Amino acid sequence: MFSISGYLKEWFNTTKYILTQPRDFFKEMPTSGSFKEPLNFMIFTIFIASLLSTPIIMLTFADYLSEMDLSCIILVTAGAFVFSLFVMAISVPLNAFTYHILLMICGANGNFKTTLRVFCYYLSASVFILPSIGIMMLILHIAEKNGLEGGLFDIVSIVFLMAVVILFTYYAFYILFVGFSEAHRMSMKRVIFALVGIPLVINIIIAAIPMAMVFSSGFSTEACGQSTENTLPFDHEYTDTSHVESNITASYGSIPVVDGYYTPEDKWQETQEVNFTSEDVEYTIAAKHDSENLYILIKWEGDPVWQNSMDIHFEQDGNSHDHNLSTGRDDYKYNGAKVYGPGNFADAHYSGGAREEENGMVAGNYSDGFWVQEWVVPLRSADPGDINVEQLPAELGFAVLDWGSGIATGRWPARAWPYEPETWGNLEIVE
Template structure:
């Protein structure tokens, strides 16, 4: 009975992995076709599973292959060795935070798309964001990962355009607006810190 359970579990996991790989290839290679075929309803299990696997791969590979950065992050806490177990813990914690960020990001984008005349739903927004995490699988690669990050923005724009039935220009505005706001806030905060520093020494 135990062997049968293990065999069934392996078959189940292999099925999930194979489905993930097929979906991943469709999202990366033919995003427009994928999003047009993507159901905008049907629950959150499938998109969450896909996003969870994407983020797990990203954080695990980031932790394992960028140990110098991770060791620096943990060095202050007295952790000098960044081994496989630490990488697993880091990946799991980061995975949970990443999934939470999808729910929050979907809510923000949903409101922006609605303001711009979009007709999609929150669930549809959550779904296209979740599948856009496909780029995370390769975004961890040092020096060139940012290129895939740009492609991820493109996936967001295409997904929002299809789900909310808006033009690419409006979809680009919806996707880029939060990024611009965050950058502006960061610049303002930096200017405030610099101004306070010079005021203190004058």
């Protein structure tokens, strides 16, 4: 039986998850299947947001409302609520459609429903933006009524405006960009270019047309009929050849102790270690195998960071890889160790948009200023998407990304990006 209090609790938990851990939420968000859950979330969020926006509308017309009787105020309040409800309900599909076109131009992998799903959950940002605007307007209204004006009033207004616009709005767009990046398997820079760069370029072109007409009118008519072709300054096929020089060898050897610690007894010293520095953090990667499983160790220095997640990516085409996610297998594993605890492990791969449950295991610990994570990855899996090495030697595309506060603070290779395998390195599994 449907329970309002139960659904309200579920909605609150989902909203909290989106606002505090957007990257993890959109990693786990299904990109296909039933649309019932995101639709219900959108409807309920619009209802809550309309309730929150009503006081803002009322504060805007506070001077006029003071001259009305109670019945008129109630009528205006109800009208403001219905108006807000209607505007938000119409804006969701329209904005999603516009954003989807821009994302498709920059190589989005999902369909319109994928974009709409992200937008449905992105509405949760209004839950903290609208109250912030309302509080700001209320404080300014009270300050103005108490005679605060002139330079001091302007300073207070600017401070509150900057706090809302720069801090809250910036984070709201960050949630949206992260959602599109994860759902459409796009790099953040492509998402930003799609939603910010392209509209900016279009506006510049639109503004430049009348200026060019005015400018050209000062010249002779011989210049008429000439046209200048405008192209967007975006190279869709980003290429980085760093993977040619970025190699890790996984040799055959004894099974290491997988407990999240790096000690001589763990037998990792039998392997080749790769050391690199990224964002002033020193990392060590080691890899080995026993023909059945691939074992990977990652060690780095630093304190736990909010919203941190260590991700490893594999790309395979037979016994090799071609740096292209459109073919072969993309096996992706992430561990939100600094959020959920060192034993948390998730596995995902993309095969027609499907994501799966855990395949393998991870152990991790933080001690003496160092983090250690050890991964066990099956080499022979019957599940589509997981790596399946039938014979050795073999070569896999490989990348490591350490997400700190939602930003890739550590990368191997140096310019690695999850959805651009041409930036990945090579993992050579030898006999």
